[in-house]
Amino acid sequence: MNWRDHIHSDPDVLLGKPIIKGTRISVELILELYGQGWTEQMILESYPRLTQDSLRAVFNYLSECLRQELYFSFKASA
Template sequence: MWQDFITSDKQVLLGKPIIKGTRVSVELILELLASGWTETQILESYPNVSADALKAVFLYLRDCMQQEFYYPLPASA
């Protein structure tokens, strides 16, 4: 479950969701992946992040989408 790996604390990164035990945010992981980083590159660059924690990022996002914690996009004209 993602709850084993993802947490939020108002005292850390203004409450952004982070990987437990780190200051690595879910947002940063997504930015790195969107920029073309591979899982291997992330794990090598952030040794406190595990492969299971990376998977938890996607489980967390899936749950957010299911609960509609996303920004609706306007319909194209």
Template structure:
């Protein structure tokens, strides 16, 4: 990062992001609520892979064509499963569908605000 260029003002503060011009037409500029710019984030359309149907798992978001919920798949990763393990154990899934799970979750989290509330015993 020691080199300075005229594009340096367009770079994000996150090292894995790239200037907008290098990512083509699928690039979005994402502004987080606290004002930091996520310039050059390449996103996917998760709607091709994730849907919600009240008749399937009470409407939980699932991967299309399966009964695998986003929540369940994230739980596997949280439990230490690798992408390879998930794909081997659920052969109907694709790498793109797993990527859509994370894209969907990221979008949901961008739209949420989380607050820390004191316990009743601490409020007094």
């Protein structure tokens, strides 16, 4: 899967944050929902314009960002 088929960034939409194409739903929101314990089914029911492929694209996008070292460094706490 090519995440670029599902995700893009437009400076005029959500300040240029990466979003699911055809929506104003950000990659950040999808990750937050998963982090809060939402399931794929819950997300798809709450946001009917999304598809399973668009949700998978979020993780492919994130994976590529990490491979390209587009992340924030932090120190582990004790």
